[in-house]
Amino acid sequence: MHNVRRMTALASVLLLLSVLLVWFADSRRPQSQALTPRMTGEEEYCIACHTDLPEISPSHPVEIFGCVTCHGGERLALDADLAHSTMRGGNNPSNLSVVEQSCGGSDCHSGTVEEERDHIQRVMTSVQATYTGAIAHIRYTFGAQPDQVAHYGIFNVRDTEVTTSTGVQSLEAFDPSQETNPSIQTFGETCLKCHLSAEPPEGAAFDRLTGCAACHTPDVDSFPEGNVHQLTTAIPYTQCNTCHNRGNYDLRSMDFVERDDNPTDRFHDYYQPIAQFTQCEWTLDCIDCHTRSEAMGDGDIHSNQSEIQYVQCRTCHGTLDELPLTHTIASEDDIALRMAFLNPVVNLSVGDTVLVTEQGEPLWNTRVLSDGTYELVGKATGQVFSFSPVMGTQCTQNADEQESSYCHVCHAVDR
Amino acid sequence: MRPNFFHHLHPPTIPAQQSRWRYTLGAGGTAVFLLFVLAITGMLEMFYYTPTPEQAALSVQTISYHVPLGGLVRNTHYWSAQLLMIVMAAHLIRVVMTGAYRSPRRFNYLLGLVLFVAVVLLNFTGYILRWDQGIQWALVVGTNLLKTIPVAGDALYVMLIGGSQPGPATLIRFYAWHIFGLGLLVVILTGWHIFRVRRDGGIAVPPPRLREDDARITRFELVQREVLAMILITAILFILAIFFPAPIDAPIEQLTTMANDASAPWFFLWVQQMLKWGDPFVWGIVVPLVVMLILALIPYVLPQAQDAELGRWFPKSNRLARLVLIGISLLVIVLTLLALLPGS
Amino acid sequence: MPELDRRDFLKQATRALLSISGLLGLGGLARFFYFQTEPPSQSVFDLGPATAYAVGTRTLLPDVPAVLIHNENGFSALSLVCTHLGCTVESEASELVCPCHGSLFDEQGNVVRGPASKPLPTLQIETTAEGNLQLFLT
Numbered sequence: 001m002h003n004v005r006r007m008t009a010l011a012s013v014l015l016l017l018s019v020l021l022v023w024f025a026d027s028r029r030p031q032s033q034a035l036t037p038r039m040t041g042e043e044e045y046c047i048a049c050h051t052d053l054p055e056i057s058p059s060h061p062v063e064i065f066g067c068v069t070c071h072g073g074e075r076l077a078l079d080a081d082l083a084h085s086t087m088r089g090g091n092n093p094s095n096l097s098v099v100e101q102s103c104g105g106s107d108c109h110s111g112t113v114e115e116e117r118d119h120i121q122r123v124m125t126s127v128q129a130t131y132t133g134a135i136a137h138i139r140y141t142f143g144a145q146p147d148q149v150a151h152y153g154i155f156n157v158r159d160t161e162v163t164t165s166t167g168v169q170s171l172e173a174f175d176p177s178q179e180t181n182p183s184i185q186t187f188g189e190t191c192l193k194c195h196l197s198a199e200p201p202e203g204a205a206f207d208r209l210t211g212c213a214a215c216h217t218p219d220v221d222s223f224p225e226g227n228v229h230q231l232t233t234a235i236p237y238t239q240c241n242t243c244h245n246r247g248n249y250d251l252r253s254m255d256f257v258e259r260d261d262n263p264t265d266r267f268h269d270y271y272q273p274i275a276q277f278t279q280c281e282w283t284l285d286c287i288d289c290h291t292r293s294e295a296m297g298d299g300d301i302h303s304n305q306s307e308i309q310y311v312q313c314r315t316c317h318g319t320l321d322e323l324p325l326t327h328t329i330a331s332e333d334d335i336a337l338r339m340a341f342l343n344p345v346v347n348l349s350v351g352d353t354v355l356v357t358e359q360g361e362p363l364w365n366t367r368v369l370s371d372g373t374y375e376l377v378g379k380a381t382g383q384v385f386s387f388s389p390v391m392g393t394q395c396t397q398n399a400d401e402q403e404s405s406y407c408h409v410c411h412a413v414d415r
Numbered sequence: 416m417r418p419n420f421f422h423h424l425h426p427p428t429i430p431a432q433q434s435r436w437r438y439t440l441g442a443g444g445t446a447v448f449l450l451f452v453l454a455i456t457g458m459l460e461m462f463y464y465t466p467t468p469e470q471a472a473l474s475v476q477t478i479s480y481h482v483p484l485g486g487l488v489r490n491t492h493y494w495s496a497q498l499l500m501i502v503m504a505a506h507l508i509r510v511v512m513t514g515a516y517r518s519p520r521r522f523n524y525l526l527g528l529v530l531f532v533a534v535v536l537l538n539f540t541g542y543i544l545r546w547d548q549g550i551q552w553a554l555v556v557g558t559n560l561l562k563t564i565p566v567a568g569d570a571l572y573v574m575l576i577g578g579s580q581p582g583p584a585t586l587i588r589f590y591a592w593h594i595f596g597l598g599l600l601v602v603i604l605t606g607w608h609i610f611r612v613r614r615d616g617g618i619a620v621p622p623p624r625l626r627e628d629d630a631r632i633t634r635f636e637l638v639q640r641e642v643l644a645m646i647l648i649t650a651i652l653f654i655l656a657i658f659f660p661a662p663i664d665a666p667i668e669q670l671t672t673m674a675n676d677a678s679a680p681w682f683f684l685w686v687q688q689m690l691k692w693g694d695p696f697v698w699g700i701v702v703p704l705v706v707m708l709i710l711a712l713i714p715y716v717l718p719q720a721q722d723a724e725l726g727r728w729f730p731k732s733n734r735l736a737r738l739v740l741i742g743i744s745l746l747v748i749v750l751t752l753l754a755l756l757p758g759s
Numbered sequence: 760m761p762e763l764d765r766r767d768f769l770k771q772a773t774r775a776l777l778s779i780s781g782l783l784g785l786g787g788l789a790r791f792f793y794f795q796t797e798p799p800s801q802s803v804f805d806l807g808p809a810t811a812y813a814v815g816t817r818t819l820l821p822d823v824p825a826v827l828i829h830n831e832n833g834f835s836a837l838s839l840v841c842t843h844l845g846c847t848v849e850s851e852a853s854e855l856v857c858p859c860h861g862s863l864f865d866e867q868g869n870v871v872r873g874p875a876s877k878p879l880p881t882l883q884i885e886t887t888a889e890g891n892l893q894l895f896l897t
Binding site: 156170 | 808810811816
């Protein structure tokens, strides 16, 4: 009897200890900070741990969008493994395999041309994602197809409505193992790293992510663990160069030779020695001239990037006989105004006149001045450049020879 | 001392020899206490749990992570349930290994077996209530097993899950079975079981003339021991609950999509292992039923312990019964281990 | 004695009557549980235009679950529901393996290794007038 009493006393101590442990464990629970984004109205506890993340962009305020709309994940879980178990695309929800649910979710960037929401549809059919040019060209060169029209892409894709003369109806997925020519097989093994869904190879100078973030999340290498939380439409030329100036092809070994230097001087180090440039081609950022339909696709499947190079020298400068095309902003809903709003480097308003491509796409960062000259504002730099039309100058160029190579004859800068 | 209500639930005195831990293992009493804990924690969970496919897993996450001490409640419920299975198995083994199931306790032995099955089903229904990716395949396999029963299978399937495939009706049915259908059954059977213990003469001992030791302890002492056991079990449950949280997984997206985990709950691993061998009706239903039948027949067909052998471990006369139980236990353990082997 | 016999008869009769009531009650319970609140599950799946599936491809249809095969002989579909106990089988190399109990099927759905004894069923595929593919579960 006494023995039991003593044991009970000891057990009471144990019980008290375990109850204290319970209280201790409960007090150490992360302070459940919840965020209820207005878009979903469902509380999310992500910020219980992720307290110091910067806002991803002014267009995606966290109070409206929250985290889960883009990233997925278990919004209620406070256990890291469970919370992250259902995230879309790991660190990068814009990866093309999940982009339709993340960036395209709630019909944000996925939809019809009329609503201007077809971003994902355009990207998925663009050469940046399909890689048609390289595949078609290599297959043509090695005799696997009679012309340079694209039949294969990185993935199979269809276009419901072909709007341009060079548009292709559909692509089948390129399968190198089905090819008979060994060079095409080697190409398939080593050269498919440059499209938007490919994980780029290691290389600090060339860091990029996949999907939308490959372009819209620049400067990944400046963040130590790649945990950059930023989306922007002000994309500097250095970001384009993470793919477009990354090295050189070796057609004998059918390989891609990465450059191992870290170029700093844009004019002298960056581009291939034989390339010729006019002043604007190396002082402006790529996106100052190349429009979004060039960069993200125009909705059609093209066989080659040259088919969607809509901006030429004459787009801004005109020819001897014609001034460049212009467009006067008529309403607040004008696409030029909407784009200028996203990247407020210019003060555009209704009544202003901007340059447009032949397809009617506005170069919203340009403006026609009252004296007949033009002005362009760098989208990534904010720098202001002024320029004049060709008409009325001493230029002797033929009207039907307007590709840049003709202009380079006189106007290339000395490297 | 004046006996209070709890003292009165016990007989005035019980034989000292047979009241020791090392004889009873305290298994029966522990099981009753765990049932009590399960009822309390389960009731608390009901205040937050939402039995709909969209909300179930999310409400489990809410209980686990956001309700103050909710995680403790859920983990304690989980661990009580797992311990209850083990304790009941220990109780069964003790009763067979001491020959205590002998007439007149044969009926109570059967009641105990039914209780055991009911608790296994409670455990399974509770597991399904998580409705997350961790239970997805156990649900599909467990319910499809019913379909393999000849003639009545398809009807039984519909009666259990309430439709042609698992869905909202299934979850609400499992919820109802877990809390009332099975819960109430276990409460009633437990009351009956305890009543029969008293009716059958308390703990099994040799008749007075054959007894070596006539010493007895009072109900006061018995209750004191029970209090000690309850305190210890509570402390153990809390410690388990804090350091080993109950399993949880992401909500089920789609019942046809393969989830990462395809293993059965641990107490059904032995059945899952047998299912790999072929005909699901034979291995998944007939064999487990035969095992239960053999267990149920032990007091009726196998030699029993003699009067003088009662009240101690390993009576010579019921050797065969003991061997049968050891055989069944080894079978279950080996099958479970096989199922746990990587790559199996 | 006739008196006792009558008592006996009454007792037996009462028992029998009560048993019948009890059995009817059980039957009622079974009927109660047999009601189905959900509509039967979807049995026709619209797969969109046939041209989206190139010759020589196998397309996973996770909602069904099934795999759509397009070869020289046209379209066919193979159910991915294991014939053993209904788990969804997964593609592994050129075989289909069930994660629950280890059944193995070849690409055509034939059993390579048990416990499953029946091959994966072929599902009916039809092309509509508009050129859309439809899959029938039954």
